[in-house]
Amino acid sequence: MDLDTTPALLVDRDILDRNIARMAESARARGMSLRPHAKTHKCLEIARRQLDAGARGLTVATVAEAEVFAEAGVDDLFVAYPLWVDAARGARLRALAARVRLTVGIDSGTGARNLVEHAGTGIGVLVEVDSGHHRTGVPPEQAGAVAAAAHEAGLDMLGVFTFPGHSYAPGAPAGAARDESDALAAAAASVRATGIEPSVVSGGSSPTALLEVPTVTTELRPGVYVFGDAQQLELNTVTENEIALTAAATVVSARDDLVVLDAGSKVLGADRAAWATGYGRILGEPDARITALSEHHATVYWPDPSTRPGLGHRVRVIPNHVCNAVNLADELIVISEGAVVDTWRVAARGCTT
Amino acid sequence: MDLDTTPALLVDRDILDRNIARMAESARARGMSLRPHAKTHKCLEIARRQLDAGARGLTVATVAEAEVFAEAGVDDLFVAYPLWVDAARGARLRALAARVRLTVGIDSGTGARNLVEHAGTGIGVLVEVDSGHHRTGVPPEQAGAVAAAAHEAGLDMLGVFTFPGHSYAPGAPAGAARDESDALAAAAASVRATGIEPSVVSGGSSPTALLEVPTVTTELRPGVYVFGDAQQLELNTVTENEIALTAAATVVSARDDLVVLDAGSKVLGADRAAWATGYGRILGEPDARITALSEHHATVYWPDPSTRPGLGHRVRVIPNHVCNAVNLADELIVISEGAVVDTWRVAARGCTT
Structure with missing residues (x-):
């Protein structure tokens, strides 16, 4: 991409x-x-x-x-x-x-x-x-x-x-x-x-x-429903192939079975319902979980060593609550069949009054 | 004000x-x-x-x-x-x-x-x-x-x-x-x-x-330290008279000992550490707690009927984590001695890359 x-x-x-x-x-x-x-x-x-x-x-x-x-x-x-x-x-x-x-x-x-x-x-x-x-x-x-x-x-x-x-x-x-x-x-x-x-x-x-x-x-x-998110996944109201919005993130640090990504609460939002299993999911890796979230770091427990990404690799994160993630961004990168095809402005971002 | x-x-x-x-x-x-x-x-x-x-x-x-x-x-x-x-x-x-x-x-x-x-x-x-x-x-x-x-x-x-x-x-x-x-x-x-x-x-x-x-x-x-927030209050690292940033909010609904404010997670951020006593505090009302937070609603348990605000009254909310609250806003309203004196742009808002 x-x-x-x-x-x-x-x-x-x-x-x-x-x-x-x-x-x-x-x-x-x-x-x-x-x-x-x-x-x-x-x-x-x-x-x-x-x-x-x-x-x-x-x-x-x-x-x-x-x-x-x-x-x-x-x-x-x-x-x-x-x-x-x-x-x-x-x-x-x-x-x-x-x-x-x-x-x-x-x-x-x-x-x-x-x-x-x-x-x-x-x-x-x-x-x-x-x-x-x-x-x-x-x-x-x-x-x-x-x-x-x-x-x-x-x-x-x-x-x-x-x-x-x-x-x-x-x-x-x-x-x-x-x-x-x-x-x-x-x-x-x-x-x-x-x-x-x-x-x-x-x-x-x-x-x-x-x-x-x-x-x-x-x-x-x-x-x-337009995007789906990790909350909907955990409620079983959507499946992963119905998830339309993800955050592209890069591995910036790694040790043992943990990888740290450059998408934190200022990208994903800090939402974590009491029943949520983590701060977000990884697309295509259902056993991985974001176990800690800072403003610019997501710490991901990634149990499978055969798929665990190394430094500099990119992954796609499914935010817990997509409404709050979108409201943090000025624009959305639009993809189709794996290629970037457009950019859409989040026109009503921050419109809280 | x-x-x-x-x-x-x-x-x-x-x-x-x-x-x-x-x-x-x-x-x-x-x-x-x-x-x-x-x-x-x-x-x-x-x-x-x-x-x-x-x-x-x-x-x-x-x-x-x-x-x-x-x-x-x-x-x-x-x-x-x-x-x-x-x-x-x-x-x-x-x-x-x-x-x-x-x-x-x-x-x-x-x-x-x-x-x-x-x-x-x-x-x-x-x-x-x-x-x-x-x-x-x-x-x-x-x-x-x-x-x-x-x-x-x-x-x-x-x-x-x-x-x-x-x-x-x-x-x-x-x-x-x-x-x-x-x-x-x-x-x-x-x-x-x-x-x-x-x-x-x-x-x-x-x-x-x-x-x-x-x-x-x-x-x-x-x-x-420049602003303080509810997390710092609960860590006892600041006192309430050192809190420099608050969200002005209005009571939009009320019943029993609960009031609902128009500042939710799209204003305050959704942060709630495991040890936090709520989703935020109310300035001047140390016993009040935000017990639930939606994108545009804060549900506040307000035990004291003598101070509990009615519909249309304004209160000031202390966010749990001020960094995420500020990153949601395009500008900060500056007050001094109770009067609005300036507006500052959140110049680096959303600068996540």
Whole structure:
């Protein structure tokens, strides 16, 4: 591969396109809309591929991400976050709402009134529901009360959404998918009981989005599925040949059964869930594990001496959590059939406001 | 404070200046050179303050960081990393060596010969020694062999360095400082035995740099000390009134004794050492803990109802590991006596190559 130097993030475009097509087909086959979460890739080129494959719009996490994709011509954006809106953010939301179909999350009547105070009423809202992750969102049976408050405040109350983040543990995805479905059904019923018909019932995480459970969901919002990562591998939601993003790294030091690579937490991110078996994996070497991670060093336990790379050799690392790895890079090197074919800018990198 | 929106990283300039002065005075009083690690701040304004306070040069982790500081006029740079040099990086090192006093790390004879092959001989080198962190570096008694190989390859063999990263655990700094001192003394003796006089014996991490142990060290390379962070708080190496960097964040959701803030791992970094009590701290609220962290959410257990902030209130978060937090931001908002006074660009953000 004609790659000048390491570390660098590589995207295998062929695998990426297969991942995008598979999720699009699955959603279509079940009659659901797909609104991929763009926080994972932050790239205009990948957003365009998702929309071309049939996505109805994008999900984003922040107003700043919405601004980047709106500027690039994406016209339907959902900020899946219970925003607290000050004067500055309110002005930005008004500007966005004037050019795209904009929806944002709320999880309290106070939040709904705050939104109207600073951003006006021309914005769609979905009530966030806690389906078991216990982060933001109200219990399903309280969704109606928040919806009624939002409606009363003058907002365009469109429905409910949840993120079943408790799907992120080994063996958990199937149960989390059922929780998600139950919570969304209860939340939709709670909204309907106030006289508002929820037109959007939005769910989905990459671990649960492909699971076929009976569901009232109308829309899916997976993010990580475009790339996959070591967390998804350890959840058994992807296989290694579905991993589209890796970090190219070089062996800079070696001793015994350990090799040290030049990709650390400033390239891979420092994510390590309690259940993770290491700080990342090595492509093609399933028994190797990153056992320690510094900012510019990954210490890899590499048990097989017959494949263990020596000083100066390059390997490809699978990050634990691809969203945080991508957000550290200014660009992604695009490969196809082993050759570098393009470079994509991480256009919304660092867009946290 | 006149801060438009959150999340944002704030630097308290008054505390920063005190931290810089304290370390400079401590090094001077012990007759040691100070070469602060600029990977922590990546800011030209902070580098300038360190040099003005008497630092003899800067330490960096990558060639790309060295390029940023060289471009800004810093003329003495040490890349504290056992670089593996390909043709592209070799050309960059030659260009750097032509304009600044450049030193790089090595930890093998192979690495030394690789360096000469691609970057020539006009570069100073220090042999990296493992003082107990077990990452890169050779055992102290092997330093002489690597030094001799570097000398034979034509490099300017200046001495030895170590990073006592095993200082990062509660109760560990004092023992790690002794290990560091012992390892450097043994390594210097090993080099001297080959007939080469080591002029630089370089050590120091923020947890150990201020500890007064008998030592042969001629140079200190702490990084985190400029800002402090929650890791240093939990190591008892700083107090809260020495914390110069915080993330301003807003409460976006709340229930019971939990509040959810809009600063997640894309602002704070995902670092959580095995011994850490959470994903970060809250300034002025020592009993609060970040118990869960997503990309844009920090879930904070806040036990005191009398101080617990409501929706829309702003708090200041102390990141666990400030180096990774800073590397996520494009700029730092500078405050002094509670007012915003400046904005500093994170000039070397993302410079991982």
